[in-house]
Amino acid sequence: MDARSIILRLREKETLSADEIRWFAKGLADGTVTDAQAGAFAMATCLNGLGDAGRVALTQAMRDSGDVMTWDLPGPVVDKHSTGGVGDCVSLILAPALAACGAYVPMISGRGLGHTGGTLDKLEAIPGVNTEVSEAKFRQMVGALGCAIVSATGDMAPADKRLYAIRDVTSTVESIDLITASILSKKLAAGLETLVLDVKCGSGAFMGSTDEAKALAQALVSTANGADCATLALVTDMNSPLAPAAGNALEVRECLRVLEGRRQGVLLQLTAALGGALLREAGLATDEAKGRSMIRAAIASGQAREIFAQMIKALGGPDDVTEACLPEAPVVLEVCASNAGVITRMDARALGEAVVHLGGGRLYGGQKLDMAVGLSDLGRVGDAVEKDAPLAMVHAADETAAATAAKVVRGAISIGEAADATPLILETIE
Structure with a gap:
């Protein structure tokens, strides 16, 4: 097996085997595959696609190219991912709310990309916070608090890291197969059992049209389920900023207002909707309506606010984070x-x-x-x-x-x- 023959078969629109895809992903991670070959693979995939089975195989192969976490916790291990928008700070509210409802949330997040803000950047707007923690610290936080929002630990999905950088300079970013494998390989490497996806469309999203967003959502859901992670997606509007603010500290301020019951609106609405769907899928709620009520109750009681404060303290922030800290x-x-x-x-x-x-x-x-x-x-x-x-x-x-x-x-x-x-x-x- 070699890179040239795999690229040729993909160029000729032949169906690659799971073994061929695994070999190529391993070559991306260990350097056996050159940058030129990686670029050719990305372009052939962008033009011809991998098919449903191939997309699942690439996702699993990139997940398995590095460290894959496992958990032994007394509740479901869950997470949420957004495809990116403006004023989207749901994760900062949802993770502690889910923890208050009995879920465990090992949320490995990213930094800003293009015009969209990054969850890690928002957290680090709080003085003292450092999201780069050891795996041991990450595990301790998830076990003790029920959630932790951190940057990638160890050597997770190195094949994706390599291919992502090459896609960025070869005009192959838009491939649904490659987007899907990139997103899910990193999420699945965190050892998730259940995942909810927020796929955004509109003027502030990477997917401008509803049809594009639905196609990506369907690919993500079918691929994640095919990789044994129970997954659903909400396609949501991004023609207006989600929160009434955009900017790192300003969005944290809005999150605190929601967590303290001082702000209603669409930010809380979407948090409850995503959380309700996830709690139902994870078996912690009988249906989505019950799940939404559980999320709102976790916020109204102040329990989610307390877990958020403990997480911030564990990441090096103030003992009790308030707006005055920002x-x-x-x-x-x-x-x-x-x-x-x-x-x-x-x-x-x-x-x-x-x-x-x-x-x-x-x-x-x-x-x-x-x-x-x-x-x-x-x-x-x-x-x-x-x-x-x-x-x-x-x-x-x-x-x-x-x-x-x-x-x-x-x-x-x-x-x-x-x-x-x-x-x-x-x-x-x-």
Whole structure:
């Protein structure tokens, strides 16, 4: 078996065997496969696809290319993954809420990608927090608290790490087969029993159309189930930022408000929906309605808030995290509506890019983030606004950056006479 023959068969639209795919994944991890061969494999996959069985085989092979965790805990091991959006800080609320409901959540998360924020960056906006922990520390936190949100530990899915970097420079990122294997290989390496996926579509998502998002959701669900992880997906709207804020510390502030019962709205709604579906799938709730009630009760009782505080302390943060702990930008600029009406359009991607250019995201690898900057007081499509009322507050490092971001905000939000707001949850795929 060799890389050339595997690439040739894939180029000729022949079906690869599971053994061939495993061999190739092993070669990605140990260097037997060259960068040129990896790029050719990615392009052939992007053009011709692997088929359902091949997608499962690649996912499992990349999962097994490095460390795979196992757990012995008195409850189901579960997780949630989002395909990325603006103002999406659900994980920070959902993980402790699930733990309060009897689940165990070993959440291995990532940093910001493009215009979307990263869960690890948001957590590290809290002074002292360090999400890079040892496997022993990770296991201890999950066992004691019920959840831990950390960066990848050990050598997990090295084949994916190699292939991802090559896809980024060979215009093969968009392949559903490669996206699916990349997402799931890392999640399944964490030893999950049950997974819920939040597949976003709209102006702030990587999948712009509903059809694209549904196709990805179906591929993810069928592949994960084929790899023996019970999985379902919610296809959700990302034509408006999810939280009323975008930016690391600003989103943590919104999470604290939800956890403390001071903020309702779509962020809580989606948290409860994802959690309810996951609790039902994991056998902790009789149905999704009961699961949603359990999530809301865990938040209303303050139990989720307490678990979140303990997790932050365990990661090196303050003894009791509050809004007062979070950094604040020196310049705050109000962006006001030029006329009364209804928000008819929001370019969520442009709003996310505004946060990146304020310093809240990365324009190049290794860039140090300004955790305090971003946008707050954001509405949603369908919201009524009055003339001269704030559309957003820009939090910036200086006046020039604030003015530039304000111009982007004005261009990203349209006001008219009426708008049909898109439902938050478009479809559930099992």
